[in-house]
Amino acid sequence: MADYRVPLQDMRFVLFDVLQSPQLWQSLEGLGEVDEDTAAAVVEEAAKICEQVIAPLNREADEVGCHWSSGDVTTPPGFREAYQVFNEGGWGALGGNPAYGGMGMPKSLVSAVEEMLQGACMSFGLAPMLTAGACLALDAHGSDQLKETYLPKMYSGEWSGAMDLTEPHAGTDLGLIRTRAEPQTDGSYRLYGTKIFITWGEHDMAENIVHLVLAKLPDAPTGTRGISLFLVPKFVPATDGSLGPRNALVCGALEKKMGIKGSATCVMNFDGAQGWLVGEVNQGLACMFTMMNYERVVVGIQALGAAQWAYQNAVDYARERVQSRSPAGPQNPQHEADPLLVHPDVRRMLLTAKAYNEGGRAFYVYVAQWLDMAKFTDDAQLRQRAQNRVALLTPVAKAFISDMAFESAVACQQVFGGHGYIREWGQEQFVRDIRITQIYEGTNGVQAMDLMGRKTIATDGALLAEYLAEVREFMTANEVALATLSLGEPLAAAVKTLEGITRELIDRAAADPCNIGAAAVEYLHLLGHVSYAYLWAKMACVAQAGDTNAFLDGKVKTAQFYFAHLLPRIEGLAASLKNGAATMMALGEEQF
Numbered sequence: 001m002a003d004y005r006v007p008l009q010d011m012r013f014v015l016f017d018v019l020q021s022p023q024l025w026q027s028l029e030g031l032g033e034v035d036e037d038t039a040a041a042v043v044e045e046a047a048k049i050c051e052q053v054i055a056p057l058n059r060e061a062d063e064v065g066c067h068w069s070s071g072d073v074t075t076p077p078g079f080r081e082a083y084q085v086f087n088e089g090g091w092g093a094l095g096g097n098p099a100y101g102g103m104g105m106p107k108s109l110v111s112a113v114e115e116m117l118q119g120a121c122m123s124f125g126l127a128p129m130l131t132a133g134a135c136l137a138l139d140a141h142g143s144d145q146l147k148e149t150y151l152p153k154m155y156s157g158e159w160s161g162a163m164d165l166t167e168p169h170a171g172t173d174l175g176l177i178r179t180r181a182e183p184q185t186d187g188s189y190r191l192y193g194t195k196i197f198i199t200w201g202e203h204d205m206a207e208n209i210v211h212l213v214l215a216k217l218p219d220a221p222t223g224t225r226g227i228s229l230f231l232v233p234k235f236v237p238a239t240d241g242s243l244g245p246r247n248a249l250v251c252g253a254l255e256k257k258m259g260i261k262g263s264a265t266c267v268m269n270f271d272g273a274q275g276w277l278v279g280e281v282n283q284g285l286a287c288m289f290t291m292m293n294y295e296r297v298v299v300g301i302q303a304l305g306a307a308q309w310a311y312q313n314a315v316d317y318a319r320e321r322v323q324s325r326s327p328a329g330p331q332n333p334q335h336e337a338d339p340l341l342v343h344p345d346v347r348r349m350l351l352t353a354k355a356y357n358e359g360g361r362a363f364y365v366y367v368a369q370w371l372d373m374a375k376f377t378d379d380a381q382l383r384q385r386a387q388n389r390v391a392l393l394t395p396v397a398k399a400f401i402s403d404m405a406f407e408s409a410v411a412c413q414q415v416f417g418g419h420g421y422i423r424e425w426g427q428e429q430f431v432r433d434i435r436i437t438q439i440y441e442g443t444n445g446v447q448a449m450d451l452m453g454r455k456t457i458a459t460d461g462a463l464l465a466e467y468l469a470e471v472r473e474f475m476t477a478n479e480v481a482l483a484t485l486s487l488g489e490p491l492a493a494a495v496k497t498l499e500g501i502t503r504e505l506i507d508r509a510a511a512d513p514c515n516i517g518a519a520a521v522e523y524l525h526l527l528g529h530v531s532y533a534y535l536w537a538k539m540a541c542v543a544q545a546g547d548t549n550a551f552l553d554g555k556v557k558t559a560q561f562y563f564a565h566l567l568p569r570i571e572g573l574a575a576s577l578k579n580g581a582a583t584m585m586a587l588g589e590e591q592f
């Protein structure tokens with residue numbers, strides 16, 4: 001199996017040449033000191049740890065998994081040591097608030113580090129990922145005292161974070177949760193209930209684990225309006241910050257699961273555990289969503305990271321394995337057969353993965369740049385525009401990147417034939433691992449309903465119109481280059497298709513309440529394909545303008561493959577979307 005290689009050249013190309021991040025950072029208050037040299041050094045240093053320390057753990061972690069004994073969880077071999085190295089390097093603090101020991105780096109840079117961390121080992125990467133998510137929620141909504149006590153220890157990795165939302169009967173519909181929080185006279189709360197599927201809810205890598213838990217007060221309104229957010233530590237810190245008594249929460253069991261087997265997926269029992277309110281009473285879901293907007297992108301990035309390694313493994317295999325002759329005649333006459341790489345169908349699979357992976361990389365950096373603008377600008381108008389773009393594209397970044405990453409991983413597994421199905425070559429692990437990214441942090445179906453309902457129909461298409469105006473500006477400014485590349489016309493046609501179908505869906509939404517749910521996933525895929533087309537067009541223009549080399553030439557050719565073979569999928573999606581919900585709802589329940 002190929003060793004994981006961080007795609008540094010592509011990361012630099014996207015960050016610096018195509019999306020010109022340093023210019024953006026320097027225009028934003030608080031990011032002025034981050035220049036290209038600093039950013040390049042950050043990604044290079046992170047790459048060393050990911051390739052040399054974390055990636056080598058990936059396979060054994062999948063085989064050995066985590067072990068539970070009397071409430072304690074033992075992590076796979078090497079995880080504790082790697083966690084130490086990761087934190088000694090300060091990587092957990094990269095995007096954190098400098099007021100509490102964070103480094104305040106832009107999301108568009110942090111996201112590249114996230115890709116390599118998750119690419120190296122998803123199971124391991126989930127621990128810092130959840131800690132970063134918990135820190136964001138705490139930083140945005142916690143009291144000063146909570147922030148002072150917890151954030152420095154969490155940025156340093158001494159304490160890790162977990163997000164406790166799901167219960168056995170409440171996943172998507174969090175309004176149904178039953179965990180209750182009883183107020184105490186000292187201002188704290190006691191929590192009672194059971195949470196399931198809690199990633200890294202218990203483990204042996206950090207000395208304390210900080211749970212952010214959704215629960216209801218005794219007099220809370222029903223449904224989602226009655227949910228509050230609480231911080232519940234495994235060990236309650238003493239006033240000087242040192243570890244105090246063990247709190248009344250325990251990991252009751254670990255789930256056995258399809259993938260990310262190196263991570264602990266915990267049942268967490270709260271039996272009067274002491275907790276503190278984060279944010280306002282009954283505003284728990286809103287507090288979680290502040291964080292989730294920021295973190296959902298990471299789930300897409302996570303999927304892409306693993307799909308990149310699957311692609312590298314498949315390319316190496318396709319170069320070495322010889323089977324049959326090329327339809328164009330022998331390419332390797334001194335051997336009895338040609339390498340797999342000569343076969344058009346194998347190239348289709350590899351190019352599909354390459355085009356979705358590299359398109360996805362440009363897309364997540366693009367979305368992360370808008371997150372940076374929303375967070376760091378002083379200009380109210382720009383902030384609003386950035387918040388709009390983030391609102392529109394976050395569900396696409398989570399769901400489209402992960403759906404396409406899964407497709408890429410399956411295509412790369414197929415390149416191996418039967419060898420992709422057995423353990424030896426490592427390909428089946430990528431497929432199993434990536435699959436969860438389509439499910440957790442809100443299923444992709446639910447992301448699509450958010451895009452369709454709240455972001456598109458409720459705004460009468462206004463957020464999309466702002467976005468497409470930017471795409472049109474780009475097309476006008478690059479008319480000649482796009483025409484030379486034969487990308488201008490198909491991009492303009494794709495934008496028109498998206499606009500037309502959006503108007504049709506908005507107009508039809510009121511007629512049948514089922515139309516939104518029926519259209520949502522296909523609509524998200526349509527918008528995702530057009531977004532990748534926009535970014536592929538940008539990449540091709542920059543590549544075309546540079547001095548010719550194999551990397552840039554490959555970019556232009558992959559862009560042309562994307563436009564020729566993947567973008568046309570939108571025509572099929574549009575045709576299906578036009579047919580609405582009627583045939584989906586026609587079948588009687590008993591007919592299933």
Ligand SMILES: Cc1cc2nc3c(=O)[nH]c(=O)nc-3n(C[C@H](O)[C@H](O)[C@H](O)COP(=O)(O)OP(=O)(O)OC[C@H]3O[C@@H](n4cnc5c(N)ncnc54)[C@H](O)[C@@H]3O)c2cc1C
Nearest residue numbers: 163164165166171172197198199265440441442443445446
């Ligand atoms: C390995 C793993 C790790 C996880 N980590 C965490 C964690 O750290 N913290 C945490 O809190 N949770 C975690 N989860 C839980 C995860 O976020 C939920 O499983 C997920 O949100 C879906 O909830 P559910 O499983 O209850 O499915 P359900 O909500 O029962 O949904 C089942 C199906 O119905 C669909 N559906 C539901 N409602 C609607 C609707 N209104 N319209 C259309 N379709 C709908 C869904 O899209 C889905 O396809 C994890 C899960 C797994 C498997």
